Amino acid sequence: MIIVNKDDISSAVKQAKAMIKPSLLALENSLRFTAKQSRLFIRTNSGGVRFTTMIPCKCDKGKIDFIISVRLISSTLPFFTSESVEFIPDSRKKVVLLKSTELQVELKTIPLEVWASCKPRANWNIDVPIKADTLAYLVERTAYASDTKDSSDNRAMLNFSITSEGILNVTGLDLYRFAICTSKDKMDDFTKMSFTIPVKTLQAILPYLKDEEIVHLKKYTNEYAITSKRVAIYGHTPAADYYNIASYLTKYPSNSIRVDRKIFLRCCEVAAITNRTKISINIGENLMEISASGNGGKVENRMKIDGVVKSKFCVNPLFIMDILKKCPDQEIQMFYSKDGTRPLFFRGNDHIDMVLPIRC
Missing domain, CATH: 3.10.150.10 (DNA Polymerase III, subunit A, domain 2)
Incomplete structure (x- = not known):
C-alpha cells in the first residue's frame, strides 16, 4: 500500500502528462509508479523523452511498482477530495485500487514488461551543474529563434555548449535567424560539450524547476539528461553540426x-x-x-x-x-x-x- 498527499500526486501526474506525446503504444501513453520507502517516483517514456518526478509517500513494503494509463489516472484523481489517497496494487487481478475515506476506484494496470528496455542511464561522462534560474533565463531568451511556423521537429531545438573557457552558451537556430545567449557564471569544473534538446521539452519542464536551486546537465555519447533533486528528463540528442555556427560569429x-x-x-x-x-x-x-x-x-x-x-x-x-x-x-x-x-x-x-x- 502507498499513501500520498492528494495535491502532491495530482501535481506530479499533471507534470508527467505534459511530457507525453499522443501515441498508439501503451508504453508511451502510460505512467510508471515506483515506491521506495518514503519516495514515490512517477515516470514517462514518450516520444524518445523520459521524464521522472518524485513526491514523498508512505510505503508499507520495500518496493511497489506498477504502470497505469495516463488517461485513466488523470481523469480519476479530480474526484478525490480528501487530503490523502491510498494506492493498493493487486498483481493477481492486474489492477490498482485508489482509495480514500469517501471513494475507491479500481484501475487496470499495464504489464511491467513493456518498460523492461527503458531503464535510464546511471552513469554519465559529463555532468555540469547550473543554477535553475540561469537555465530558465537562457532558454527563455533563445527559444523564440527556434519557434517559427516553418520549424519542424528536428529544427525546433536548442543547443547547449560549453566552450574551452568554461562558458555555457545556449543557441536557438532556424531557417531565418539564430540567437545565442551566454551564461554570466563561469564554470570552475567543466568539460567541453555540446548537445541539443527539443524546445517544447524544455518549455514543458522549466516551470517545475523554479523551486530548485541547482540543475545538472548530463551527457553520454548521444544521450542527454536534465536532473534536479525532484525532477529528471532523459532523451537522445541529434547531431550538433547543424548548430556549428562559429564561422558566422567571426x-x-x-x-x-x-x-x-x-x-x-x-x-x-x-x-x-x-x-x-x-x-x-x-x-x-x-x-x-x-x-x-x-x-x-x-x-x-x-x-x-x-x-x-x-x-x-x-x-x-x-x-x-x-x-x-x-x-x-x-x-x-x-x-x-x-x-x-x-x-x-x-x-x-x-x-x-x-x-x-x-x-x-
Missing part, C-alpha cells in the same frame, strides 16, 4: 550603429500594422527610416542614429520585434552591410541575435 558586417531598443521596437510595431511580412529599413548618416506599405496604406518612422555608412534592406518585422522584445538592454548594437544583403546582427551584453534580410 564574419560580422563591418558597419554598425547603436539604437535605442524601445524606440526601434515601437517603429517596427507601427510599420508592421501596414505590412506584417515585410518592412524596409533605410540607414542614413543621422537618421534611420523604418517604413512599410500595403493594403492598409503607408507608414514612415524616423529615429536619430550616429550612422556613417548608408544602407537599405528589408526584413520580416515579426523576427526583428522578437529580438527587440527579448533583449534586456536599453541600447543594442546592430551590424549591417552596405549592400543590405548580408545578415543583420544584434549584439548586447550577453547575447547575439541574427536575422536574414529578405528581397525588397
Whole structure:
C-alpha cells in the first residue's frame, strides 16, 4: 500500500502528462509508479523523452511498482477530495485500487514488461551543474529563434555548449535567424560539450524547476539528461553540426550603429500594422527610416542614429520585434552591410541575435 498527499500526486501526474506525446503504444501513453520507502517516483517514456518526478509517500513494503494509463489516472484523481489517497496494487487481478475515506476506484494496470528496455542511464561522462534560474533565463531568451511556423521537429531545438573557457552558451537556430545567449557564471569544473534538446521539452519542464536551486546537465555519447533533486528528463540528442555556427560569429558586417531598443521596437510595431511580412529599413548618416506599405496604406518612422555608412534592406518585422522584445538592454548594437544583403546582427551584453534580410 502507498499513501500520498492528494495535491502532491495530482501535481506530479499533471507534470508527467505534459511530457507525453499522443501515441498508439501503451508504453508511451502510460505512467510508471515506483515506491521506495518514503519516495514515490512517477515516470514517462514518450516520444524518445523520459521524464521522472518524485513526491514523498508512505510505503508499507520495500518496493511497489506498477504502470497505469495516463488517461485513466488523470481523469480519476479530480474526484478525490480528501487530503490523502491510498494506492493498493493487486498483481493477481492486474489492477490498482485508489482509495480514500469517501471513494475507491479500481484501475487496470499495464504489464511491467513493456518498460523492461527503458531503464535510464546511471552513469554519465559529463555532468555540469547550473543554477535553475540561469537555465530558465537562457532558454527563455533563445527559444523564440527556434519557434517559427516553418520549424519542424528536428529544427525546433536548442543547443547547449560549453566552450574551452568554461562558458555555457545556449543557441536557438532556424531557417531565418539564430540567437545565442551566454551564461554570466563561469564554470570552475567543466568539460567541453555540446548537445541539443527539443524546445517544447524544455518549455514543458522549466516551470517545475523554479523551486530548485541547482540543475545538472548530463551527457553520454548521444544521450542527454536534465536532473534536479525532484525532477529528471532523459532523451537522445541529434547531431550538433547543424548548430556549428562559429564561422558566422567571426564574419560580422563591418558597419554598425547603436539604437535605442524601445524606440526601434515601437517603429517596427507601427510599420508592421501596414505590412506584417515585410518592412524596409533605410540607414542614413543621422537618421534611420523604418517604413512599410500595403493594403492598409503607408507608414514612415524616423529615429536619430550616429550612422556613417548608408544602407537599405528589408526584413520580416515579426523576427526583428522578437529580438527587440527579448533583449534586456536599453541600447543594442546592430551590424549591417552596405549592400543590405548580408545578415543583420544584434549584439548586447550577453547575447547575439541574427536575422536574414529578405528581397525588397
